[in-house]
Amino acid sequence: MIYKLTYKLFSERSVLIEWPAIIDENILNDVILFKEKIRNNKIKEIVELKHAYNSLLVICGDDCFVFGTFKKKLQKLYTQKGPHVELRLKKWEIPVCYDDVFGIDLGEMALEKNMSKKSIIELHSKTVYTVYFIGFLPGFMYLGGLNRKLHTPRKSTPRSRIVKGAVAIGGKQTGVYPNESPGGWNIIGNSPIEFFNPKNAIPCFANAGDKIIFKSVSIKEYKDIKMLIDAGVYQLESEVIDG
Amino acid sequence: MVKVLKPGLYTSIQDLGRYGYQNYGVPYSGVMDVYSASMANVLLGNEVHAAVIEMTMTGATLEFNCDTSICISGADMAPKLNKTPIKLNKQTSIKKGDIISFGKLLYGFRAYLAVFGGFKNEKAMGSYSMYQGVTEQSVLFKNDDLLINASLKPLEKKHAAIKIRNTHFNTKKIEVFKGPEFHKLSKAQQSSLFSQDFTISKENSRMAYQLTGSLKNSLKPIITSPVLPGTVQLTPSGKLIILMRDCQTTGGYPRILQLKESAINILAQKFTGDMIRFSL
Numbered sequence: 001m002i003y004k005l006t007y008k009l010f011s012e013r014s015v016l017i018e019w020p021a022i023i024d025e026n027i028l029n030d031v032i033l034f035k036e037k038i039r040n041n042k043i044k045e046i047v048e049l050k051h052a053y054n055s056l057l058v059i060c061g062d063d064c065f066v067f068g069t070f071k072k073k074l075q076k077l078y079t080q081k082g083p084h085v086e087l088r089l090k091k092w093e094i095p096v097c098y099d100d101v102f103g104i105d106l107g108e109m110a111l112e113k114n115m116s117k118k119s120i121i122e123l124h125s126k127t128v129y130t131v132y133f134i135g136f137l138p139g140f141m142y143l144g145g146l147n148r149k150l151h152t153p154r155k156s157t158p159r160s161r162i163v164k165g166a167v168a169i170g171g172k173q174t175g176v177y178p179n180e181s182p183g184g185w186n187i188i189g190n191s192p193i194e195f196f197n198p199k200n201a202i203p204c205f206a207n208a209g210d211k212i213i214f215k216s217v218s219i220k221e222y223k224d225i226k227m228l229i230d231a232g233v234y235q236l237e238s239e240v241i242d243g
Numbered sequence: 244m245v246k247v248l249k250p251g252l253y254t255s256i257q258d259l260g261r262y263g264y265q266n267y268g269v270p271y272s273g274v275m276d277v278y279s280a281s282m283a284n285v286l287l288g289n290e291v292h293a294a295v296i297e298m299t300m301t302g303a304t305l306e307f308n309c310d311t312s313i314c315i316s317g318a319d320m321a322p323k324l325n326k327t328p329i330k331l332n333k334q335t336s337i338k339k340g341d342i343i344s345f346g347k348l349l350y351g352f353r354a355y356l357a358v359f360g361g362f363k364n365e366k367a368m369g370s371y372s373m374y375q376g377v378t379e380q381s382v383l384f385k386n387d388d389l390l391i392n393a394s395l396k397p398l399e400k401k402h403a404a405i406k407i408r409n410t411h412f413n414t415k416k417i418e419v420f421k422g423p424e425f426h427k428l429s430k431a432q433q434s435s436l437f438s439q440d441f442t443i444s445k446e447n448s449r450m451a452y453q454l455t456g457s458l459k460n461s462l463k464p465i466i467t468s469p470v471l472p473g474t475v476q477l478t479p480s481g482k483l484i485i486l487m488r489d490c491q492t493t494g495g496y497p498r499i500l501q502l503k504e505s506a507i508n509i510l511a512q513k514f515t516g517d518m519i520r521f522s523l
Contacts (some may be wrong), residue, residue: 012420138270
């Protein structure tokens with residue numbers, strides 16, 4: 001808790017807290033720790049907390065909000081030495097099938113980058129990615145850590161339909177489409193995993209701060225996993241890492 | 244139970260929205276015009292968060308299979324009970340077999356039909372609000388059966404029709420706060436936001452309202468950050484986009500203004516071609 005933060009009023013009942021405008025894991029950790037600290041303090045005005053790369057939005061209920069006082073309360077909390085916050089972060093292994101059936105843009109990417117499809121797949125699946133936050137669409141993880149060699153501009157004309165589970169690269173980012181949606185990213189594979197299930201009390205398995213690694217699987221393995229998921233008996237591989 | 248005989252253009256079940264799931268990328272959803280929907284509920288003696296039917300531009304035709312009371316608020320779509328006109332913002336008693344239908348849109352854009360006790364179809368993540376990917380259905384279809392929370396008996400008819408605020412439908416004034424990136428605009432850009440009328444383009448939905456015309460823009464995209472319903476984004480090409488109730492949870496365009504809650508409700512009653520003017 002060492003950064004110089006700014007506090008801005010955002011709507012009648014929210015305060016936007018901002019860290020320096022860079023994408024950085026240390027900043028992410030500070031954002032998550034402050035968020036947990038606020039949550040653990042059970043401040044009665046607060047109804048929701050949400051964060052992104054370098055910002056945290058504190059949303060309050062109606063009619064109980066004086067910006068100046070509230071800001072001071074948050075500032076004090078940030079600098080105050082509190083009890084240690086344990087995050088229990090996890091590392092998840094996500095099966096992805098990079099076969100041409102799914103990786104419809106792999107060929108074009110390989111040509112443009114003068115790389116083989118195999119080396120694109122290897123680079124993509126050997127990196128450990130960090131989940132910065134979930135946003136944009138329900139269950140869409142913003143992942144950090146994509147290898148520079150794989151940075152690829154978004155398609156000039158977005159597709160009107162990208163299938164559920166599509167693993168894609170857009171600019172400096174990579175991610176998985178949790179549901180069918182329009183989109184302009186380059187599709188390199190597909191994961192059979194459910195990234196968002198509205199019927200679960202906690203609809204997404206991963207949390208901000210968690211790590212993700214993609215594991216390349218064959219079409220046959222993909223189909224087997226899919227079958228287990230549909231039957232509700234698939235167990236995603238994960239291990240606890242230090243927060 | 245209520246049967247949907249005709250769904251209308253874009254009709255859905257909504258309550259005050261889905262809170263506490265923004266961290267999973269789940270939009271708030273909920274009624275676009277909280278003022279009008281709350282009016283309908285309150286006049287029936289419901290809780291304000293009871294689920295209502297939201298109709299857009301054209302009304303639905305509904306057949307009631309039970310005795311109950313309803314109240315319609317918001318846009319005037321010339322509602323009728325068995326072909327006889329009924330008043331807005333007033334409790335109407337319904338007998339089993341009655342049919343509610345709507346005619347021509349007279350003012351506003353979104354109408355709300357509240358039923359005594361509230362609707363109770365699929366609840367997901369603490370809310371009845373329909374949203375694609377979260378609830379099974381995102382709009383109502385012909386022959387859908389709508390369930391009613393019928394554990395309570397309808398109230399005695401006691402309220403007169405309430406006079407609503409006319410300005411809610413005819414003002415073009417949209418009250419705003421400065422957004423987080425407002426200060427990055429030049430003085431000229433800042434003042435041009437408040438000295439001209441903007442027109443609502445045909446790109447308007449529960450997710451966002453895009454305005455026609457554009458503002459000279461030299462701002463770069465920002466690092467993806469939280470947005471809210473009512474956030475006014477400035478795109479690289481200078482288009483203004485006002486996010487609405489179904490908006491995404493985060494965005495990468497500069498957030499130059501933020502609508503007051505009451506202004507979101509006012510905007511929800513406007514549509515293609517309507518003019519608005521921002522006011523600080």
